[in-house]
Amino acid sequence: MDTGLALAALIGLGSALVLMYAVLRNYTYPKIEEPFFSDPTLFKIFTVGLFEGTLLFVLYTYLWQLFTVVGLGFVVAILFGAIIEFAKLVTLNLKRFSGISDTIFYGFGLGLGLGAAMAFGMIYYWLKGELDVTSTIMVVMLALQYLLLGAANGVVVGEGVARRKPMEFTLQAVLYSAAFHLIIIPFYMETDVIWIKYVALIAASALAVFIFYRAIYRRLPKVVDDVLKMNGKTRNDIYGLK
Numbered sequence: 001m002d003t004g005l006a007l008a009a010l011i012g013l014g015s016a017l018v019l020m021y022a023v024l025r026n027y028t029y030p031k032i033e034e035p036f037f038s039d040p041t042l043f044k045i046f047t048v049g050l051f052e053g054t055l056l057f058v059l060y061t062y063l064w065q066l067f068t069v070v071g072l073g074f075v076v077a078i079l080f081g082a083i084i085e086f087a088k089l090v091t092l093n094l095k096r097f098s099g100i101s102d103t104i105f106y107g108f109g110l111g112l113g114l115g116a117a118m119a120f121g122m123i124y125y126w127l128k129g130e131l132d133v134t135s136t137i138m139v140v141m142l143a144l145q146y147l148l149l150g151a152a153n154g155v156v157v158g159e160g161v162a163r164r165k166p167m168e169f170t171l172q173a174v175l176y177s178a179a180f181h182l183i184i185i186p187f188y189m190e191t192d193v194i195w196i197k198y199v200a201l202i203a204a205s206a207l208a209v210f211i212f213y214r215a216i217y218r219r220l221p222k223v224v225d226d227v228l229k230m231n232g233k234t235r236n237d238i239y240g241l242k
Contacts, residue, residue, distance in 0.1 A: 004127035011143055012120025016112050019151060020046070023216055026239035027105065036224065036238075037105040045091070045106045049113020052087050053150070056114065057121035059083070067181075067188045077185060081177030084150075088114065088157045089170045101227040103162040104155055104220060111154020118150065119143035141201050142187065145208040149180055152208075152215040159219065162227045176211050180204055 024042075028035040059080070066076040088110055097103040126139040153173040160169025186200035221240040228235060 004124050007127065007140075008120045008123040011123055011140055012116050012118075012147070015119070015144065015147055016116035019147070020109070020112055023108065023151075024105065032237060034237075037102040041102075042106060042109040046109040046113040048091055049110040049115075049150075049154075050117045051113075052091065052110075053114035053117025054121065056084055056087065057118050057125075060118070060121070061125065064188055067185050068190075073185055074182060077181035078178040081181045082174045084114070085153055085157060085170055085173040085177050088154055088173070089161075089166055092157055092161045093166045097161050099162065099164050099227070099231065101162060101224045101231075104158040104223055104227070107154040107156070107158020107161070108151055108216075108220075109154070111157070112147070112151040114154070115147040115150020118146040122146065138187070138197065138201055141205060142184070145180070145184075145204050148208040148212040149177065152212040153177060155215040155220055155223075159223045162223065163230070176207075180207055183207060 024037075025031055028037065028039065063076055063080055067073045069076075088107065091110055092103060092107055097106060120143075122143045123139060127136065153176055156173040156176070157166070157170050160166040160172075163169070184200055184204045186196045187204075189196065191197075217240060221238050225235075225238055225241055
């Protein structure tokens with residue numbers, strides 16, 4: 001079996017399913033009698049995310065070499081981040097998703113699928129170059145960052161649609177994504193000063209983990225409560241809400 005393909009599946013798809021279970025188990029059956037979202041809809045939109053992520057990864061294979069071009073790299077990095085987040089908005093900003101708390105979870109599923117496809121593609125794409133152990137670890141770190149950022153920003157965009165303020169929150173997600181892509185630029189540089197790549201990866205990892213933690217464990221419970229109240233509803237079984 002192709003080692004690169006196996007590792008890509010393990011990190012890209014396997015990690016996504018683990019994250020999905022870890023985050024959503026507190027909001028659905030059997031832990032919750034009345035789930036906060038529809039499981040079939042979530043898996044459908046996760047599949048849409050996989051499709052979108054595949055297309056975005058193909059775009060990435062054409063753009064990544066431009067990240068280090070002086071005077072152009074910053075623009076391309078910001079533009080690519082914006083394309084990722086607006087792709088989520090196009091999918092979520094439908095009438096049936098507007099103004100309901102379920103959309104926050106669908107945003108998570110969409111972003112997770114998108115991030116999983118990006119992570120899968122990156123590992124398989126870069127490992128075909130027969131990287132050494134250190135470089136392989138660096139690529140895996142980068143892939144996991146896309147997974148976390150994809151899921152977190154999916155929640156941010158989903159919050160915007162749920163609150164009926166899609167553009168405001170999508171721009172917030174674009175800001176996060178742009179910052180991430182700017183920080184990671186040194187990873188793509190051809191340089192003998194390897195510590196620059198390490199610093200970029202560590203900084204990008206810290207940002208991705210922070211955004212994920214904030215979106216999933218700080219914002220999500222409160223947003224669900226706010227949107228329910230916006231619709232004249234209340235629930236006392238929202239996980240993590242004090």
